[in-house]
Structure formats: structure tokens, C-alpha cells
Amino acid sequence: MEEAMRNLFLFIRRYFNFFLFLVLQVFCLYLLFNYNRYHNSVYMRVANEVTGKFYSRYNDVEYYFKLKRTNDSLVKANEMLYNKLKQDFEMPDTINKTVNDSVKIDSLLKFRKYNYMAAKVIGNSVILPNNYLQLHRGELQGVEKDLGVIDPNNAVVGTVIDVSPNNTIVMSLLHKQSSISAKLKNNGESGTIVWDGLDPHIVLMKEVNKSVKVTKGDSVVTSGFTDRFPYGLLIGRVQQVISEKSSNKYLLKIRTAANFSDLQYVYIINNLQKREPAELLKKAQKTNE
């Protein structure tokens, strides 16, 4: 017995490096596959705060070189909003008359569904197979997990997956696990937006029935089925229609509306009414079990 124990210890000592190697490998792989499944680990909160410091320093310089393009996109966003003002519309008809809305702003608060929060993009990548954005706004400034993120021109960017006190990690559309429910604006046919990891300007729309007519240039918008995005935010435009031979579905190549390599500011959409439907759904699922 003692002999056996001695041999065991000798064996471990002899191959100690190899065992250490195995232990470290298992540790790394555990971290990797665990993070891809659940994005809320304690150590990542600390890591995000630290990398956030470096990223925001770097962004101070980078932002300066992109001021012009950032400005252009904000002007475009303003143009869109100006064109929605009441004074832009006038009817020659005297039957119609403009009435001031009598609902008080205060009482509107409980009807508010979506609240937009501006955030500075400090870290961003488009060349990796899994791309994330890092925003300089976090839990202390009202960001939560699973909120939708759009760019200044209302184009979909991604979903919040991890929040630390002052930083937020966003899984961009350019991520292998990203999957967003979408609709064709023309005919309301729904599908799922995914990314194949190849071109940062192109995402794919899957599960579109062949029964609908799809043409190049059709707009693809958010479906509003999930609580993250309201209906109708632009995702992109159809660039190519691929007919899958083995099924009755189309695969659409979508040119993204957001330019992912140029993002400097984004808006985080907080859905203030998501709790009630979520609870209802949970209750329904419980009764079905």
C-alpha cells in the first residue's frame, strides 16, 4: 500500500508540469465556454472596469479623428427628426383644425414604453469572429442587461450582455451567437438575423418563406416580437436573395444600415413595460407544465 502511494506521488511529481498544463487548459476552456453561455461573471465586471479605463483613453484620441463622420451622422439624425415636426404639415382643408393635446406630460410618464439613453462607444471591433462594443455608461447610469442598442440613425447595433458599474458590453450584430427577430418591411414576412463571420457589412436573414416576393433593396426592420426593440427599426437592406435548394426558405444577404466600424455614439433602449408581459408569459408556461 505504501509502495503504491509512493509510486503515485513519484508519478505525479515526475509529470507535474504536464498535469499543471492540463489544469490550466481546463481552467481556460472552462472560462471560455462558461462566458459564452452566461455573460455575468464577477471577474468580468472587474475586468470591464479596468479595460474600460484603457479603452476610453484610446478613444479620446480616436474620437478626434472621427469627429467629422460623427457630426455628419448626427446631422442626418436631426434631419429625420425635423421632418417629423407638426409644423412641417399643413392642410388646406378648413374642416380639420389643430387641437392642443390635453394630456399632461406628468400623466404620460406611466404610458412611456421606451426610454433612450445615449452612450459613448469606447471599444469596438469588427474583424474578430465575435465582436463586442464597450460603452462608457453602466449600471450606475441606468443600464441593465438584455437591452437593445441602436446607432444615432435608428439602425440596430446589438444587445447589452454584460454590465459593470460604469461600463457596458454590447454583443453586436457581428457576433456568431447574435440572433435578432426581423421582418421584411414590405410584406411583414418574419425571419431571423444572424452573422456568418465573414463580411462586417453583411448579415444574413434566415427562415424567410419562398412564398413571399423579395426584391433587392427591400428594407429589413425589427419585428417588435421581443421586448428589446420597438417595431420598425432599420436593420439593413436586402442585397442578395439566395434560394436554398433543400428547403422552401430563402437566405437573404442584408447590407447593414449601421456602419459598425464608425460607431462613436449609440442609444440604449430601455423598455419600461417589459416586466408585465414577461410575468404573464411565465405564468402561462407554468400552467402548461
Added chain:
Amino acid sequence: MSNLVKNIIRFILFIFVQVFVLNQIPALHHLVNPYLYYLFILWLPFKTGRRTLMFLALFIGLALDFFTKTPGLHAAACVLIAYIRPFVINVLISHEGAEANYEEPTIKSMGFVPYFTYAAVLTFVHHAFLFLLEALQFGGMWYFLLKTLLSGAISLLLILITELIFVRRQRFRTNTA
């Protein structure tokens, strides 16, 4: 400069170059994803123990991982090359005592061809393992093979340029002195 300070500076510089330069430049092609940070592991002194090597590799891998939000991905590849580094060096050192006479693996201490074989072997092992872990999530055989080959070749080119620009002077140390 002491070895410790030198390596700490290298650690920081390599991470910053990787995160703020190589990961920021627009990709040549989606299969080309150049890496340079693991040169830190290749440049560690000959006398570094295997355990120390592996822990240092873990640290630099995790440091990069926290920037790219892939905890464990680069760390796993780095630990692997740190583990096989001593084997590769033992096979490739041609003249007796290069490890005793020189401090670090360089072109001068190992010779041009052995040094580049060493860099190439570790580069391709690093890239292969990294992209294998990636390909498990998506992609396929061809994606994995092509990406390893192309990215590995570009990374090696970067290493060559780095070696030519930053020549590391090595004192020849003898036992007799």
C-alpha cells in the same frame, strides 16, 4: 535594465500593440487575423522554468482576452505554446551551450533558420489551437485550415519585421569569465 522590468514593459507594449493597433486596423480579408502579442512568450529567457512560462502565458493570454471579451480563448493557446516551447528549443538548438551563453532566443543566439523554425512552429500551434476553438463554435474544416495558414503566415511576417526593426542585443556570456 533588469530582466523583470524589461519583461513587464514588453508585456504592456505587446498587449497594447495587439489591442489598439492590430485589432483596430481593417482586416485584409476575413481569414487574416494577425497576432503579435505571443512574441512575449517567445522572447522569455532560456532559463525560465516551465511552470513560470505557463503562468506568464496564462497572464498575457487573459490580459488580451479581457480586451477582446473572450476569457480563456487566447489564454488556452498561450499556455499550450508555453508548454511546448522548451521541447522545441531543445530540438532546434544546434550548437552546444547556446542556452548557457545567451539569455534569450534571438536570431543571433540560435541562428536564423533555427530561430525562424522555432517562431514558425509556435506560431502555427498557437493559431491552430486558437482557430480550432473558434471553429468549434462556427465555421468548418476549410475555414479553420485556411485561417490558420493565412493568419499564421501574416503573423510570421510581422514577427520577421519586428525582429529586423528591434534588434535585441545579446551579450555572449561564457562560463570561464
